[in-house]
Amino acid sequence: MSASEANPSTSVARPAGPDAELLRAAQKVREVGRALDERYLDKSEIVRMLLVTLVAGEHMLIVGPPGTAKSALVRHLARLVDARYFEYLLTRFSEPNEIFGPVDIKAFREGTFVRRVEAMLPDAEIVFLDEIFKSNSAILNALLSILNERRFFTGSATIRVPLCSLFGATNEVPNDDALGAIFDRFIVRTLSENLDSFHFHGLVERGIRAEADQIGAWLERGVQREAAATEASAGAGGLEDTRPLVTLAEVRRLQQRLPQFMRFSEEFLARYKGLVFQLRSEGVSVSDRRVVKLLKLFAASALIDGRPTAHDGDFFVLRHVWNSTDQIPILEDIVGPVLEKHHREHPEERRTRATAADLDGILAELGVIRGVLLGGEPLSDVQLFSQLRNLQDIRAALQVLGTETAQQMAGEVDKLLEGVFESSKWSG
Numbered sequence: 001m002s003a004s005e006a007n008p009s010t011s012v013a014r015p016a017g018p019d020a021e022l023l024r025a026a027q028k029v030r031e032v033g034r035a036l037d038e039r040y041l042d043k044s045e046i047v048r049m050l051l052v053t054l055v056a057g058e059h060m061l062i063v064g065p066p067g068t069a070k071s072a073l074v075r076h077l078a079r080l081v082d083a084r085y086f087e088y089l090l091t092r093f094s095e096p097n098e099i100f101g102p103v104d105i106k107a108f109r110e111g112t113f114v115r116r117v118e119a120m121l122p123d124a125e126i127v128f129l130d131e132i133f134k135s136n137s138a139i140l141n142a143l144l145s146i147l148n149e150r151r152f153f154t155g156s157a158t159i160r161v162p163l164c165s166l167f168g169a170t171n172e173v174p175n176d177d178a179l180g181a182i183f184d185r186f187i188v189r190t191l192s193e194n195l196d197s198f199h200f201h202g203l204v205e206r207g208i209r210a211e212a213d214q215i216g217a218w219l220e221r222g223v224q225r226e227a228a229a230t231e232a233s234a235g236a237g238g239l240e241d242t243r244p245l246v247t248l249a250e251v252r253r254l255q256q257r258l259p260q261f262m263r264f265s266e267e268f269l270a271r272y273k274g275l276v277f278q279l280r281s282e283g284v285s286v287s288d289r290r291v292v293k294l295l296k297l298f299a300a301s302a303l304i305d306g307r308p309t310a311h312d313g314d315f316f317v318l319r320h321v322w323n324s325t326d327q328i329p330i331l332e333d334i335v336g337p338v339l340e341k342h343h344r345e346h347p348e349e350r351r352t353r354a355t356a357a358d359l360d361g362i363l364a365e366l367g368v369i370r371g372v373l374l375g376g377e378p379l380s381d382v383q384l385f386s387q388l389r390n391l392q393d394i395r396a397a398l399q400v401l402g403t404e405t406a407q408q409m410a411g412e413v414d415k416l417l418e419g420v421f422e423s424s425k426w427s428g
Helices: 020-039 044-056 070-080 096-100 105-109 137-149 177-184 197-226 248-261 266-281 288-305 312-320 325-345 356-374 381-401 404-427
Strands: 060-063 085-089 126-130 151-154 157-160 165-170 188-191
Touching: 020 044, 020 070, 020 248, 020 288, 044 060, 044 070, 044 165, 044 188, 044 248, 044 288, 044 312, 060 070, 070 085, 070 126, 070 165, 096 137, 137 151, 137 165, 137 177, 188 312, 248 288, 266 312, 266 325, 288 312, 312 325, 356 381, 356 404, 381 404
Parallel strands: 060 165, 060 188, 085 126, 126 165
Antiparallel strands: 151 157
């Protein structure tokens, strides 16, 4: 008899394999991810976090400058999931009526204060609040009970809200202590930045296609309005014509089975413990509450992939527990080696796949940079720094791709970097 059999209280049982219905639901969620990946370049990690957060029934914050697809990603996700959706851009002048619904005047005249919440945030299943930290305290305080307990208080009544996940966006991380409570309710935070130089051609190509589709959709709707038509053509191709790939009922079904996947091996928990305490020692605050909540996200990641248990590859979630963007490199230094080791041992599980177009684009960019650096023309410090930064970006992308060809190209980047540093040393 093994030690775990002799002491059932310490054994970690493996959940039964997912049934066919569950596998179908997970497959549909993966299809949502593929659809988002096809549309948004180099956002695969954010896409994965959106899916994991949704299946876990938790909340996520996206931080980044304007124009980096924060709103577009969540909006597109909501169109791919058949669910009641609410979206709003918050400002310091936003009123609770705009978010939670207007006061029921008839009830108010009768001495009762209630809100009409139909089609408003308390009635929604997926919510997106842009610039969430610019809101006032009246809205933020009401949001706390919705995020924590799925309850909305209106007058003397309490409404159980059907919220699955709330996604927030902001241009910058708040540094106001008064916003700490709402910031803490976002279990994970992702950074959405402008694309690197070697993604420029892909950005232009996809952007032109998306703009052309949007123009086509506008023109189609204009023609149909003139013809008194009532529905947009299915072939218009605009984002508004996106068809749902999964229902919220199917997502809820995954959530109902999630507890069965929250059974982790002792080896996994030991590694998790080591990572948590290493993060804390480096100044990254991870509360006990978040430690437990993150287990849901590990289980959700496994469930989406159709795996019976979480493994080290699911620790990618820990790259997104930062409290300030300054902590992102710290998280990468701690979590990155664990992920790299797992992917070396299980290369088939890499979620980012290299394509010929990816490598061709990176190779072309590398050729341009090599020509600039070795062309003999004098470079200013700013120009040199910019090209070196581009090289570092290329090297990071090649490491993520992880193929043999990508690794060979990464070696070429290293040689080029060494050559530049050597020449800079002698010229200095």
